[in-house]
Amino acid sequence: MNILVIGSGGREHAIAKKLIEDERVTNVYCAKGNPGMKKDGIIPVNIAEDDHTGLIAFAEEKQIDWTFVGPEIPLLNGIVDDFQKAGLKIFGPTKAAAMIEGSKEFAKKIMSQNKIPTADYQAFTSYDEAVAYVEEKGAPIVVKADGLAAGKGVVVAETNEQAIQALHEMLKENRFGQNGEKVVIEEFLAGEEFSLMAFVDGSAVYPMVIAQDHKRAYDGDKGPNTGGMGAYSPVPQISDEVVQTAVETILKPAAKGMIANGTPFQGILYAGLIATADGPKVIEFNARFGDPETQVILPRLTSSLAQLVIDLLAHQEPNITWSDQAAVGVVVAAEGYPQNYAAGMPIPSIEGCPVYYSGVAGEDNLSANGGRVFLVEANGETLEEAREKVYRALADAKLSKMFYRYDIGDKALIKN
Incomplete structure (x- = not known):
């Protein structure tokens, strides 16, 4: 094959x-x-x-x-x-079905039509109207570019001033081009975030094990949003009951809603969720595997991914099995990321852990050629064991003009 x-x-x-x-x-x-x-x-x-x-x-x-x-x-x-x-x-998914990621407003309409729990929102193209809405609702509030922005088009504003600055950058300064010509402003949701992905074939939904991503650049969830600085799986502070509720009230209605919309979905449906006091709610949908969640979820898949895809393409129910082991992945990024970042630094060998490369160039001797350069992943019987392995491997690496977060998985250890 x-x-x-x-x-x-x-x-x-x-x-x-x-x-x-x-x-x-x-x-x-x-x-x-x-x-x-x-x-x-x-x-x-x-x-x-x-x-x-x-x-x-x-x-x-x-x-x-x-x-x-x-x-x-x-x-x-x-x-x-x-x-x-x-x-x-x-x-x-087809182009039409991928709009569940391509437009925040499209996704919100699918959620509204199918009673999928999510934050209240309004969409705007007018800067003045958007500012008036922020001033009416008040912070904290969330401002999102409607289209794709590589994980950087979301601002969780703690003050009205921050929200208005984000609106100015998107609608006035054209920071994200046509992807930011429309914005979606949402109510702020408090709770624990997690990523729930599923293999989807029309109305058939096959959930994966969950993960938690770390979007901010620096320890303690400080600094600007990035494409993701690390992830871990499982997420023990999210109960099986919450996950099952999310499957029944979010993933399955979304799959059926896409069919009703005339845009049936086949592929990977990613739900970025938050466990609120009122149950799980949707932050965003994506139309593909998450990055870096994929690098900690697929190592836990014990059945064949190739056979799984073959079955889904044939509209047959696949056999899917998962390991009970934990996985932790830490992204190594170039100095300066996600703004202007360094390049050309040599990539050291990493001993004892799988490495997934992204922003690299060269042949025999790899060098940095992107914002997120590579991810180091480790498995263990527990999150503590996996985390210890991955950070030991990184500590032994000779990194130049690169950085990584030291707290990937800390939330799980603190809360359990």
Whole structure:
């Protein structure tokens, strides 16, 4: 079996590594991939994610059995639609279904129509009207760019002034281009956040184990939002009852609601949730695996990811099993990230733990070439054991002009 993975980051590295574990898989190609993936036998392919014609030609030439789409931008560019038109199997939502991530307002409408619990909101294109709404509601309040912003288009404003500054940057300064021409302003929800992802095929929903992401750049959840600085799984402070409630009141209604909307969903549905005093509520939906949650969830999958996708593409119920072990992943980022960051630093070898590469360049000697450079992951019988392993490996690494958070998983240890 030959498989193509679309994408180039740590998430795609984790997906491709899991796929290649199946003895029936001959080759896993990754476009564009990155040179760090070669360490796990993955074959990078120098074709851009937006070159649908080139990717289709490659899939035909290499007799790719099916393709797995990692990032959101190719999905929203309609790569699934184009592959399907070419008669090729591909796993991921269509362009229309991917709008559950591509537009915050679209997602809110799906939630409203299907009584899915989420924060109250209003959408605005007018700066003056948005400011008036903030002044009426008052802080704390959440300001979101309607479109994609690489995890950086959300501001949790603790004061009205912070909210108005965010609105000015999005609507006046055009910080996120057309993705910020409309904003969604939400009520602030208090509680513990967690990520619940599921394999979805129409109305069939197969939940994964949960994880918790760390979005802020620095320890103690300080600093600017990033694409994610680390994650861990399981999340012991979130009860099984809360997770099951979320599956029944959020994931399943969302899948059915997408069908009713004329945009049926097949692929990975990601629900960013918060456990409030009134039960779990939705912060956001994504149309693909989360990053860095994927790097701690897929190591816990004990059944075949390749067979799982084969079954879903055939609309059959898959066999899915999970390890009871814990996993902790810590992102190593370039100095200055998520703003202007350093590049070209040598990547040291990491001993004793799996490494998922993202922003790297080079061949024999890898160097930093992105904001988030790589993630180190460790498994253990407990979160404490996994956490100790990953931080021991990082402490032994000789890092230059790079940084990482020292508190990934601390919330779980403090609360339990």
